[in-house]
Amino acid sequence: MQIAVLLYDRFTALDAVGPYEILSRIPGAEVVFTAAQPGPVRTEMTSLALSADAALQEVTAPDVLLVPGGPGTADLLADEPTLDWIRRVDETSTWTASVCSGSLLLGAAGLLTGRRATSHWVCLDHLWAFGASPARERVVVDGKYATAAGVSAGIDLALSLTGRMAGDEIARAVQLVVEYDPQPPYNAGSVATAPAALVAALRASDLAVGAV
Amino acid sequence: MQIAVLLYDRFTALDAVGPYEILSRIPGAEVVFTAAQPGPVRTEMTSLALSADAALQEVTAPDVLLVPGGPGTADLLADEPTLDWIRRVDETSTWTASVCSGSLLLGAAGLLTGRRATSHWVCLDHLWAFGASPARERVVVDGKYATAAGVSAGIDLALSLTGRMAGDEIARAVQLVVEYDPQPPYNAGSVATAPAALVAALRASDLAVGAV
Numbered sequence: 001m002q003i004a005v006l007l008y009d010r011f012t013a014l015d016a017v018g019p020y021e022i023l024s025r026i027p028g029a030e031v032v033f034t035a036a037q038p039g040p041v042r043t044e045m046t047s048l049a050l051s052a053d054a055a056l057q058e059v060t061a062p063d064v065l066l067v068p069g070g071p072g073t074a075d076l077l078a079d080e081p082t083l084d085w086i087r088r089v090d091e092t093s094t095w096t097a098s099v100c101s102g103s104l105l106l107g108a109a110g111l112l113t114g115r116r117a118t119s120h121w122v123c124l125d126h127l128w129a130f131g132a133s134p135a136r137e138r139v140v141v142d143g144k145y146a147t148a149a150g151v152s153a154g155i156d157l158a159l160s161l162t163g164r165m166a167g168d169e170i171a172r173a174v175q176l177v178v179e180y181d182p183q184p185p186y187n188a189g190s191v192a193t194a195p196a197a198l199v200a201a202l203r204a205s206d207l208a209v210g211a212v
Numbered sequence: 213m214q215i216a217v218l219l220y221d222r223f224t225a226l227d228a229v230g231p232y233e234i235l236s237r238i239p240g241a242e243v244v245f246t247a248a249q250p251g252p253v254r255t256e257m258t259s260l261a262l263s264a265d266a267a268l269q270e271v272t273a274p275d276v277l278l279v280p281g282g283p284g285t286a287d288l289l290a291d292e293p294t295l296d297w298i299r300r301v302d303e304t305s306t307w308t309a310s311v312c313s314g315s316l317l318l319g320a321a322g323l324l325t326g327r328r329a330t331s332h333w334v335c336l337d338h339l340w341a342f343g344a345s346p347a348r349e350r351v352v353v354d355g356k357y358a359t360a361a362g363v364s365a366g367i368d369l370a371l372s373l374t375g376r377m378a379g380d381e382i383a384r385a386v387q388l389v390v391e392y393d394p395q396p397p398y399n400a401g402s403v404a405t406a407p408a409a410l411v412a413a414l415r416a417s418d419l420a421v422g423a424v
Contacts, residue, residue: 013232014233018226020226020257020259021224021257024260025257032259033260040252045233045237045243047242047243048243048262049262050261050262050263051262053259120391121391150390151389152367155364156396159397159398168398171400172398172400173400176402176406176414178401179365180394180401181364181405182392182401184371184392184394186375186383188387194384198381198384198385198388199388201385
């Protein structure tokens with residue numbers, strides 16, 4: 001089973017690495033990080049680069065496609081080579097998945113028309129433009145399309161996909177290996193629980209825009 | 213404020229990237245990934261490399277040191293150049309932190325003697341050998357030493373450190389930006405909640421050893 005993770009300039013690191021840490025532990029899974037050009041690809045915060053080991057044209061039929069989000073999505077919404085690649089690998093994928101604003105790329109590729117999908121809370125409403133029905137949920141599965149909310153939600157998405165692909169027993173084993181027993185020291189992780197003033201301030205700020 | 217993340221062959225990706233995604237968003241923070249040799253460093257699952265942008269000798273006085281875990285720690289427990297570097301930067305750090313089996317490196321460097329500390333559940337008892345008192349907790353703070361449990365616990369550790377370094381308001385803002393509102397689809401993330409048979413099987417298997 002091949003899992004392809006799309007990298008591009010200014011993607012969000014945890015969007016890609018959270019799911020990687022889970023999915024790469026499925027017995028028999030092979031993960032490949034792919035980008036337009038092989039080599040180091042910088043994250044949005046610029047102080048980290050992940051290596052893309054394969055060019056897009058080398059990755060032709062992954063079983064799972066995972067598209068992370070990040071401010072760099074804005075540069076790709078009209079980038080036909082990237083959107084074409086997404087459409088081509090989606091033709092034969094078992095699962096096509098995204099984290100955060102990665103769902104906007106799936107939408108721009110035309111894959112979410114008429115489907116329920118989610119995204120980072122800041123850009124959830126942008127999904128309407130692609131004919132999708134935005135859902136404010138942590139993970140949304142509609143057919144073979146699995147989309148996650150912002151950044152850290154990719155971990156929950158990946159565990160859910162692991163259960164569907166490899167069974168509950170493997171998913172539980174992976175959860176225990178990565179000791180995923182979250183205990184956030186604050187309760188501000190969603191627009192439902194964060195102080196309303198904080199939500200409003202972030203909506204208006206570069207901080208949140210930079211995140212998606 | 214400089215935050216140094218130590219990379220080495222066969223580190224665990226999420227141990228490093230979870231905290232990075234949080235800490236890099238603190239206003240004024242600069243994160244540097246450092247390794248014995250600059251360049252790509254492969255994670256334990258081998259299908260991903262992160263770039264180390266600086267050699268250890270170029271990073272002399274970070275405010276925060278973060279040591280991720282991974283099976284590669286086993287190769288470094290007697291590696292004097294690495295342990296010496298850890299000891300030297302610890303002399304002036306504000307916080308010295310670890311995720312997962314990274315605490316074994318802090319222990320091997322002699323920094324946890326007489327302190328409470330935690331680690332991945334599989335190797336928690338190894339902390340005794342370094343004169344530390346193992347605590348089965350998600351995040352343990354003893355003086356300036358902050359240690360986290362396995363892999364995903366680095367996210368909780370980083371949010372906690374963010375609050376202590378930059379205040380609760382910034383920490384909440386970062387939590388909302390990365391939408392850290394975890395909703396694991398299973399409840400097997402700790403030895404307390406996972407089926408006992410799974411815990412026993414993993415203790416005996418290469419899967420868990422490979423994780424730490």
